[in-house]
Amino acid sequence: MLAYSYSRYGSPDVLEQVTLPTPTPQPNEVLVKIHATTVSAGDWRARSLTMPKGLGFMGRLVFGITGPRKPVLGTEFSGVVAAVGSEVTSYQPGDEVIGFPGASFGAHAEFITMPSDGKLVRKPDNISFEQAAAIPFGGTTAYDFLVNKAKLQPGTKVLINGASGSVGSACVQIAKHLGAHVTAVCSAKNAQMVTGLGADQVIDYQTQNVITDGMLYDTVVDAVGTLPWAQARHALRPGGQMVLIAGKTSDMLFGSLKARLAGKRLIGGVASERREIIEAVTQLAAQGIFQPVIDRNYPFDEMKAAHAHVDTGHKCGNVVISMT
Ligand SMILES: NC(=O)c1ccc[n+]([C@@H]2O[C@H](COP(=O)([O-])OP(=O)(O)OC[C@H]3O[C@@H](n4cnc5c(N)ncnc54)[C@H](OP(=O)(O)O)[C@@H]3O)[C@@H](O)[C@H]2O)c1
Numbered sequence: 001m002l003a004y005s006y007s008r009y010g011s012p013d014v015l016e017q018v019t020l021p022t023p024t025p026q027p028n029e030v031l032v033k034i035h036a037t038t039v040s041a042g043d044w045r046a047r048s049l050t051m052p053k054g055l056g057f058m059g060r061l062v063f064g065i066t067g068p069r070k071p072v073l074g075t076e077f078s079g080v081v082a083a084v085g086s087e088v089t090s091y092q093p094g095d096e097v098i099g100f101p102g103a104s105f106g107a108h109a110e111f112i113t114m115p116s117d118g119k120l121v122r123k124p125d126n127i128s129f130e131q132a133a134a135i136p137f138g139g140t141t142a143y144d145f146l147v148n149k150a151k152l153q154p155g156t157k158v159l160i161n162g163a164s165g166s167v168g169s170a171c172v173q174i175a176k177h178l179g180a181h182v183t184a185v186c187s188a189k190n191a192q193m194v195t196g197l198g199a200d201q202v203i204d205y206q207t208q209n210v211i212t213d214g215m216l217y218d219t220v221v222d223a224v225g226t227l228p229w230a231q232a233r234h235a236l237r238p239g240g241q242m243v244l245i246a247g248k249t250s251d252m253l254f255g256s257l258k259a260r261l262a263g264k265r266l267i268g269g270v271a272s273e274r275r276e277i278i279e280a281v282t283q284l285a286a287q288g289i290f291q292p293v294i295d296r297n298y299p300f301d302e303m304k305a306a307h308a309h310v311d312t313g314h315k316c317g318n319v320v321i322s323m324t
């Protein structure tokens with residue numbers, strides 16, 4: 001099978017198209033022929049070893065000390081089951097599925113094996129393969145942080161910084177679904193898009209102050225890492241909470257303590273990749289409540305160009321790779 005592989009950290013030029021043996025499913029696994037995948041912020045971090053300042057060594061611990069431990073990137077995919085292991089009863093060849101290998105990677109290839117009871121769900125018929133591939137990364141991150149961790153309530157005022165990214169655009173939609181009043185922070189070129197997703201107000205971070213005197217929110221979400229606690233705290237009502245999906249190392253390490261001392265709360269850490277969350281987000285997508293935003297769609301042969309676009313830090317939603 002064709003795949004993209006890398007053996008050292010760096011620019012998109014470290015990626016090489018290679019031919020690898022097609023994997024054989026273990027008794028409890030399914031083999032999926034991938035139809036679409038994405039280049040996510042996770043792929044960008046793992047390929048370039050770009051980590052928040054001071055966490056470079058942590059990046060090597062996670063992705064590989066001397067070089068990449070997982071040579072094939074790709075955190076999410078949609079496809080069709082091509083074969084099943086001898087013990088699998090829940091899937092059969094021909095089933096359309098969505099998978100989220102996440103930190104295990106491996107989706108930048110023509111085929112992938114996944115445990116049948118792992119991070120794999122059925123693709124709803126009313127969603128294209130391209131849309132389906134873009135559900136897990138942004139969708140589960142937004143869902144886990146806003147629903148499970150922050151427990152957003154109807155009527156609460158939420159500020160979402162980085163509202164035009166994969167995670168941010170999912171946060172806008174899920175916060176609206178939960179009944180929140182959403183102020184989205186993005187640049188002018190994306191204002192119409194986030195309004196279309198349901199944002200009630202938009203702040204253009206290039207021409208306006210994100211934090212303005214007197215404007216208080218129940219929840220401030222940083223989905224891009226440019227709104228440190230020191231600023232965000234001024235926009236939180238007493239008892240309010242910050243959701244730190246991306247941010248400075250010092251906020252990741254000490255933000256929760258700093259927030260508590262200020263009578264507020266900071267929720268950080270890593271989003272869960274649990275199957276139930278993928279299922280919940282996929283159901284929201286099937287109902288049209290969550291529509292993953294697709295910025296560009298590249299053919300598999302243009303993987304390097306897709307990575308280069310993600311590297312700009314200005315993609316709008318998701319960058320999808322079509323295998324066909
Ligand atoms: N904690 C976790 O478990 C977890 C899980 C998933 C992802 N993450 C992290 O979440 C972050 C976002 O991921 P993503 O996939 O959503 O990234 P992304 O799609 O690459 O984000 C790009 C978006 O950020 C916007 N942006 C850039 N600078 C901005 C600024 N100063 N203010 C507001 N918006 C700005 C860009 O809009 P413009 O073009 O208008 O600038 C662009 O639309 C990444 O750092 C990722 O590592 C964390």
